[in-house]
Amino acid sequence: MTTRIGVVGIGWWATTNHIPTVQSCPDAEVAAICDLNADRLRVVGEKFSIAGRYTDLGEMLAREALDGVMVSTPHVAHTAPAIAALEADCHVLVEKPMATTAADGRAIAAAAKKAGREVLVPCSLNFTDFSAKAASMVRAGRIGTVRHAVCQMGSALDDLFAGEPMLETADHLFRPPASTWADPAKAGGYGWGQMSHSLAWLCYVADIRFESIFCMDGKSKTGVDLYDAAVGRAINGATVSLSGSATVPKHVGMHVDVRIYGTEGCLFFDTERARLELRRLDGGDETVALTQEQTTYDGALPVRKFVALCSGRPIVNGADGENGARVAEALDALYRSARSGRLEQTGG
Ligand SMILES: NC(=O)c1ccc[n+]([C@@H]2O[C@H](COP(=O)([O-])OP(=O)(O)OC[C@H]3O[C@@H](n4cnc5c(N)ncnc54)[C@H](O)[C@@H]3O)[C@@H](O)[C@H]2O)c1
Structure with missing residues (x-):
């Protein structure tokens, strides 16, 4: 079965590293992308042949039956999408820094625990x-x-x-x-x-x-x-x-x-x-x-681990x-x- 990944925030790093890496994994696909910028959704959707395009994360989570979500928004905009994706029962890769306040960091960690899902922060050396x-x-x-x-x-x-x-x-x-x-x-x-x-x-x-x-x-x-x-x-x-x-x-x-x-x-x-x-x-x-x-530094390594995690394979989650x-x-x-x-x- 193909593992379905959604990506939130499709700027520089997501289009340089995350989307191409997921698409290079034989058992996974980027099923949907989400960004506040509608132009970017069109450009990235066409370039990487991704049909699911959303400006509203709630809609993406409700419609796409995702196994995992990768949050690659700017540093200060990680917390809300990470918690929403965890609450939708997805494993979540949240870019570094996972959060920009101690309280937000603890909130994400607690949401993962409550949902029984993993958070993975792609600090590559840790993996x-x-x-x-x-x-x-x-x-x-x-x-x-x-x-x-x-x-x-x-x-x-x-x-x-x-x-x-x-x-x-x-x-x-x-x-x-x-x-x-x-x-x-x-x-x-x-x-x-x-x-x-x-x-x-x-x-x-x-x-x-x-x-x-x-x-x-x-x-x-x-x-x-x-x-x-x-x-x-x-x-x-x-x-x-x-x-x-x-x-x-x-x-x-x-x-x-x-x-x-x-x-x-x-x-x-x-x-x-x-x-x-x-x-x-x-x-x-x-x-x-x-x-x-x-x-x-190998930016693809934690993404491949995340795909493995979302596919149900065991990984050592170093972050x-x-x-x-x-x-x-x-x-x-x-x-x-x-x-x-x-x-x-x-x-x-
Ligand atoms: N792990 C690594 O090695 C590594 C490398 C580069 C970047 N990063 C991390 O990736 C993240 C993104 O960096 P970038 O340079 O790609 O940023 P960027 O500004 O190029 O991209 C961010 C994207 O998120 C979108 N966005 C903003 N708020 C949003 C929201 N609430 N919902 C949906 N989309 C939203 C923006 O429109 C933009 O397209 C940063 O946190 C950065 O630290 C990690």
């Missing part, structure tokens, strides 16, 4: 086999109790967060707009836009939830954060140093570097050097062999509703702190 292995090492106590972490990320996106066209999207059907990425009133900026990835990895692998965060930032010309320097405390007392930078040269690209320190050892993960290493105080070290290709809520509450506190100049509680 790799090596990340699942890293998470299981920490859960098995291989580094002991987590006491400290360093979580650093850099991206070559100074144009995007300055409200300019992103260089490498010149030939895409739609380009990522300043309104989604570079408007401080709509959760633009590096934290929501990119550190949502590194935080998702940290919260998943280290299994931590933040209690409080203090942040200083540096801004782009549109007034969103290009740089974030933050410290946080996790609920278990662990201290965390968080850093993000949008101005990596284009020819270098994105990197994530996370180090997790525990009472019995530490875990080092670094996409640039393709490194995942367990280093134990007793010398019982382990190196997970990784290639550069394995640590290169579920709980993970998305932890990231949302951390970033909510981080931005409040950058504004207030004070340490802020997460309040999730």
